[in-house]
Amino acid sequence: MLNKKSVDDINVKGKKVLVRCDFNVPLDAELNITDENRLVAALPTIKKLIADGGKVILCSHLGKPKGEPKPELSLAPVAKRMAELLGQEVKFAADDNVVGDNAKAAVAAMNDGDVVLLENTRYRAEETKNGEAFSKDLASLADVFVNDAFGTAHRAHCSNVGVTKFVDGDCVVGYLMQKEIDFLGNAVNNPERPFVAILGGAKVSSKISVIENLLEKVDTLIIGGGMAYTFMAAHGEEVGNSLLEEDYKEYALKMEKKAEEKGVKLLIPIDTVVADDFSNDANFKTVGRGEIPADMEGLDIGPESSKLFADAINGAKTVVWNGPMGCFEMSNFAKGTIEVAEAMAKLNGATTIIGGGDSAAACNQLGFGDKMTHISTGGGASLEFLEGKELPGVVAADDK
Ligand code: AMP
Numbered sequence: 001m002l003n004k005k006s007v008d009d010i011n012v013k014g015k016k017v018l019v020r021c022d023f024n025v026p027l028d029a030e031l032n033i034t035d036e037n038r039l040v041a042a043l044p045t046i047k048k049l050i051a052d053g054g055k056v057i058l059c060s061h062l063g064k065p066k067g068e069p070k071p072e073l074s075l076a077p078v079a080k081r082m083a084e085l086l087g088q089e090v091k092f093a094a095d096d097n098v099v100g101d102n103a104k105a106a107v108a109a110m111n112d113g114d115v116v117l118l119e120n121t122r123y124r125a126e127e128t129k130n131g132e133a134f135s136k137d138l139a140s141l142a143d144v145f146v147n148d149a150f151g152t153a154h155r156a157h158c159s160n161v162g163v164t165k166f167v168d169g170d171c172v173v174g175y176l177m178q179k180e181i182d183f184l185g186n187a188v189n190n191p192e193r194p195f196v197a198i199l200g201g202a203k204v205s206s207k208i209s210v211i212e213n214l215l216e217k218v219d220t221l222i223i224g225g226g227m228a229y230t231f232m233a234a235h236g237e238e239v240g241n242s243l244l245e246e247d248y249k250e251y252a253l254k255m256e257k258k259a260e261e262k263g264v265k266l267l268i269p270i271d272t273v274v275a276d277d278f279s280n281d282a283n284f285k286t287v288g289r290g291e292i293p294a295d296m297e298g299l300d301i302g303p304e305s306s307k308l309f310a311d312a313i314n315g316a317k318t319v320v321w322n323g324p325m326g327c328f329e330m331s332n333f334a335k336g337t338i339e340v341a342e343a344m345a346k347l348n349g350a351t352t353i354i355g356g357g358d359s360a361a362a363c364n365q366l367g368f369g370d371k372m373t374h375i376s377t378g379g380g381a382s383l384e385f386l387e388g389k390e391l392p393g394v395v396a397a398d399d400k
Contacts, residue, residue, distance in 0.1 A: 002181050005172040005398040007045055007146055012054035014112055018142035018167070019046065019174065020160050022149040022377065023060035023078045031077050038151075039081060041377060045148045045174035046086065046115070055110040057141055058082070058090075059098075059118040059159055060149065067125025069096040079117040090115045098124050099137035107141050121159040128157055135162030142167055148174025151356070151378040153393030160393040173397045176377065181394060183374040184385045187353050192317035193219055197386075198309070198340060200225025201323025201358060204248045209387035210322065215258055216388075220265040220312050224301045224325035224336060229292075231256070231268045237290040240274065241297035267312060271302030273326065273333060280330035300326025301336035310343035319344050322355030322386060324362045337362050345371035355382040 021042045026034045033039070049056045063073040079092035091114070093103040098119045106116045121127045126134040135158040139145070145167045147153075147160050156162070164171040173181065187195075197218045199207055204227045214221055223231060226243035233239045234249035234256075259266035270289045274296040275282035286302040287293070301309070306325075313319055321344065325336035344352045345368050352372045354363050357379030363369055376382035384391060 002185050002394060003400045004178070004181065004394065005170060005400050006178045007048055007172055007174055009400065010144060010170045010172055012049055012052050012144055015054055015143040015169065016057060016107060016110070016141060017049050017054040017144045017146055018057045018059060018138060018163065019049065019146045020149045020163075021046075021058055021060045022151040023058075023075060024062050024151060025078065027072070027077060031072065033077055033081055036081060038377065039078065039085060041176055042148060043085060045146065045176060048175070049146070050086070050088075050113050050115065053112040054144075055107070055112060056115045057107060057118065058115065059121055059138065061122040061127065061152070061159070062120045063122075065120055065122050067122065067127070069123045073120055075117055075120050082115070082117065086115065088115065090117050093118050095119045096123060098134070099141060103141070121157070124158070126158055128155070130156045130158055130162045132162065134158040136166050138163045139166030144169040145171040146174050147171070147393055147397055148176045149393070150177050150180040150376070150381055152381070153177070153378060153391040154381040154384040154389070156392035161396045164396040171396065171398050173394070177394070179374065180376060180378065180382070183351070183353055184376060184382060187318050187320050187351060188213075188217060188386060188388070191217065192351065194316045195318040196220045196222065196313055196316040198222040198224065198313070198319065198321040199323050200227060200325045200337075202226040202243060204230045204245050204252065207323070207383070208251065209389075210383060211255055213386065213388040215255065215262060215264055218264055220267065220316075221259060222267045222309050222312060224269055224305070224309065224340070225323050227323070228268045228301070229298055232289070238292055238294055239298065240292045240294050242292060243297075265312070267308060269301040269305035270308055271304040272298040273300040273302055273336070275299050275333070278327075280332050284332060299330070300333040303335075306336050306339035309340055313340070313343040313347065316347065316350055318351045318353075319347065320353045320355065320386065322357075322359050322383065324358055328362045328366070334366065338366050341366055341368040344368075355379075355386060357383070
């Protein structure tokens, strides 16, 4: 079990605290923040550090400036909005070098409880290479380091991993990070049973390690979305123009065999909504298993599959879901995804966890956001957690 030191285990009074946040928010052409969920999610940790009398130095990446200053990817709009959300000044340390004279001066002038935000960490080319010079620069600003950016925890960068080697004081996790570790870690490693996992999305190839790891842990594994057609094709069934990864048919059969050996129930769709075009305006109909016409493509699971999956979810004590059941972005093909989300939302006393990325977007977009126990803030990071990998950003924090 991961047992990392958190902000509750340290005393930051009068200390300079560098906090790695995930402020990677979408901006429109006028540099307005179009979704501030990540800023709001960062508030509990920041407020706690302010209340405890720390000098709070925030840092984050935003987009992909590829190692050079890009004004359209400056964190300046985030400083402005964070000041409003916190109800106090957030001094933006504009600095093309991130930790240059301007940032150093801003930090030197801080009083206890003040907040400074550094410039986009990816303005520095070393950031994504975990380079020593930038890690040292960041560490030179701080006595203590807090990592609250789960979204980048699967990457070893200067601002979440390298810096921990050079900070003299504690390196701990923030509340957001702690929550992700608790929910994802507990669900996968210490689940209350029955434990059901639902995987969907486009490709088998991108979720191989997730399937393998989960087959070791779950009681039931549900496979929907574009991934399912490779399983169908592996049994010699016609899948028409549906998503198919020929090279993974063998693998699909191997996974089915492994599930059987482990006593894991592996469910794939028993009917499919097929369309004559990849468009919401396409003609579509529902067909049974093995009946996909050669000139059509599967874009959603059918109603019988939704029922089969909902029955499997019903009674579960832990459910983890990653990947939509169909092309939920198109309303005609969102039904399967909605019905699976509904089945999860109806569960009483169960832990329901949504892996980040598309499933989190689907859940929020379809109105189930507040009905789940936990929606992960990290797409790639939550997937790697489900693969059973150690995340460098988590490993780097001090153990309790
Ligand atoms: P992933 O990132 O692998 O979780 O894939 C998410 C994407 O898979 C979403 O954009 C869905 O529209 C897409 N998807 C799900 N089911 C299908 C399907 N049957 N055919 C094509 N794309 C699909």
